[in-house]
Amino acid sequence: MNTILYKDQYRHLLAIDCIIFGYSNEELKLLLFHREIMPAQGQWSLVGGFVNENESVEDAANRVLEGITGLKNIYMEQVSVFSKTNRDPGGHVVSVVFNALIDIEKHNPDLVRDHGAHWWPISKLPNLIFDHGEMVKQALGKLRNKAGFNLIVGELLPKEFTITQLRRLYNNIFQREFDPGNFRKKILSLGILERLNKKDLSDSKKGAYYYKIKEGVSMVLNERIVKE
Amino acid sequence: MNTILYKDQYRHLLAIDCIIFGYSNEELKLLLFHREIMPAQGQWSLVGGFVNENESVEDAANRVLEGITGLKNIYMEQVSVFSKTNRDPGGHVVSVVFNALIDIEKHNPDLVRDHGAHWWPISKLPNLIFDHGEMVKQALGKLRNKAGFNLIVGELLPKEFTITQLRRLYNNIFQREFDPGNFRKKILSLGILERLNKKDLSDSKKGAYYYKIKEGVSMVLNERIVKE
DNA sequence: TCAAAAGTGTTTTTTATACACCCATGC
DNA sequence: GCATGGGTGTATAAAAAACACTTTTGA
Numbered sequence: 349m350n351t352i353l354y355k356d357q358y359r360h361l362l363a364i365d366c367i368i369f370g371y372s373n374e375e376l377k378l379l380l381f382h383r384e385i386m387p388a389q390g391q392w393s394l395v396g397g398f399v400n401e402n403e404s405v406e407d408a409a410n411r412v413l414e415g416i417t418g419l420k421n422i423y424m425e426q427v428s429v430f431s432k433t434n435r436d437p438g439g440h441v442v443s444v445v446f447n448a449l450i451d452i453e454k455h456n457p458d459l460v461r462d463h464g465a466h467w468w469p470i471s472k473l474p475n476l477i478f479d480h481g482e483m484v485k486q487a488l489g490k491l492r493n494k495a496g497f498n499l500i501v502g503e504l505l506p507k508e509f510t511i512t513q514l515r516r517l518y519n520n521i522f523q524r525e526f527d528p529g530n531f532r533k534k535i536l537s538l539g540i541l542e543r544l545n546k547k548d549l550s551d552s553k554k555g556a557y558y559y560k561i562k563e564g565v566s567m568v569l570n571e572r573i574v575k576e
Numbered sequence: 577m578n579t580i581l582y583k584d585q586y587r588h589l590l591a592i593d594c595i596i597f598g599y600s601n602e603e604l605k606l607l608l609f610h611r612e613i614m615p616a617q618g619q620w621s622l623v624g625g626f627v628n629e630n631e632s633v634e635d636a637a638n639r640v641l642e643g644i645t646g647l648k649n650i651y652m653e654q655v656s657v658f659s660k661t662n663r664d665p666g667g668h669v670v671s672v673v674f675n676a677l678i679d680i681e682k683h684n685p686d687l688v689r690d691h692g693a694h695w696w697p698i699s700k701l702p703n704l705i706f707d708h709g710e711m712v713k714q715a716l717g718k719l720r721n722k723a724g725f726n727l728i729v730g731e732l733l734p735k736e737f738t739i740t741q742l743r744r745l746y747n748n749i750f751q752r753e754f755d756p757g758n759f760r761k762k763i764l765s766l767g768i769l770e771r772l773n774k775k776d777l778s779d780s781k782k783g784a785y786y787y788k789i790k791e792g793v794s795m796v797l798n799e800r801i802v803k804e
Numbered sequence: 805t806c807a808a809a810a811g812t813g814t815t816t817t818t819t820a821t822a823c824a825c826c827c828a829t830g831c
Numbered sequence: 832g833c834a835t836g837g838g839t840g841t842a843t844a845a846a847a848a849a850c851a852c853t854t855t856t857g858a
Binding site: 429441 | 657666670
Binding site for chain 4: 555
């Protein structure tokens with residue numbers, strides 16, 4: 349069996365685009381790229397690239413993500429496929445969109461700068477080329493949906509974080525204020541966080557305990573964490 | 577601007593595979609295809625096909641779905657992309673998977689038969705080729721997730737249906753028994769069903785009112801219908 | 805008249821929300 | 832000693848689940 353079987357089939361240009369989420373200074377941010385190639389040269393776009401021969405779309409996304417952040421094994425999730433024939437004026441390119449969550453403290457800012465990329469707060473995004481605006485919209489919906497059932501957004505925080513830091517992240521993602529007491533109870537009731545013997549003293553005089561996600565615990569909960 | 581810009585890029589074989597859900601005799605079923613081409617000739621597979629030039633993946637899915645069911649405008653939703661380089665021994669084919677929900681009463685059984693396709697109850701599926709088993713698993717998860725928040729599975733029933741018929745469909749999808757009284761209250765509280773002046777007398781002496789989905793009502797609810 | 809599904813009502817349990825209040829401590 | 836976020840407890844409201852009971856009518 350070999351590819352000769354499929355030899356008469358049309359072959360498509362296949363690309364990936366990444367919605368790279370980061371969180372710093374209490375703001376949810378996206379890493380956007382200042383496009384230096386035609387078409388749409390000089391405008392802002394998502395970080396993306398073509399899928400090479402002998403690569404899966406996940407391989408391609410990992411390659412592109414490592415290239416721009418310096419990080420391997422970034423948490424990633426498919427959002428959806430964009431394939432309208434006229435979506436890219438440079439030709440029919442089919443793009444698979446990924447959400448990527450990174451700990452913004454860990455990435456390589458020099459790499460980002462050298463690529464002409466820039467972190468933009470989610471609330472003040474520039475106009476994006478092609479259908480990238482719609483991609484971001486879907487990606488945010490997917491992120492909210494995920495965060496509602498899953499602590500995976502902890503990927504956006506350092507390994508050790510306080511409940512208050514986590515709550516502020518949730519406030520940011522859902523654009524509403526969660527009640528501090530209720531949020532804490534709900535999160536701790538999931539039983540997947542482990543309290544450490546360390547306190548963060550930057551936010552209050554009393555200090556807040558750091559927590560981390562328990563080893564070997566499943567992040568797939570069947571319980572709702574927060575409602576939209 | 578033209579495709580010359582991207583001319584050095586590798587081009588991929590792009591396909592779609594459809595998980596075609598139908599519901600009859602109180603069983604959830606999938607339409608599977610008896611594969612008559614190499615590789616894996618003679619085995620069962622999902623219904624699929626290559627994406628042609630100047631087609632979006634949705635176009636391709638619609639084309640394939642119409643070809644085998646005779647129906648247009650089938651409800652469809654992306655599941656995810658499968659692109660491991662070794663997933664198809666006949667060559668590297670990237671496949672976009674779609675869930676499709678059809679009213680099994682409306683499809684063209686002759687077309688299905690002529691294509692060598694067959695309806696299989698979800699509980700007794702044959703072994704599927706390649707990664708199609710994993711595709712079905714993801715598709716079912718997606719269907720459950722959707723059905724938990726959305727009445728879209730009404731697509732699997734005739735336009736007019738009783739609450740009991742809808743409940744039995746939900747029982748089938750979630751593989752559990754919903755309480756008749758509570759299910760009825762919950763569904764009706766959504767306010768998206770309209771009672772008709774007709775009764776179905778096939779299931780009981782008393783007869784059950786038919787309902788239909790109200791015109792122009794949004795199917796996108798922010799409320800949970802059932803829990804898994 | 806009775807079995808069986810349709811449909812309604814009531815009770816209990818669980819979960820979400822609102823909010824009061826004590827704690828610890830640097831200033 | 833007081834302002835501030837950390838953390839706990841409690842009261843209320845809303846939603847889910849369990850289940851009793853009434854209705855209808857063909858066999």
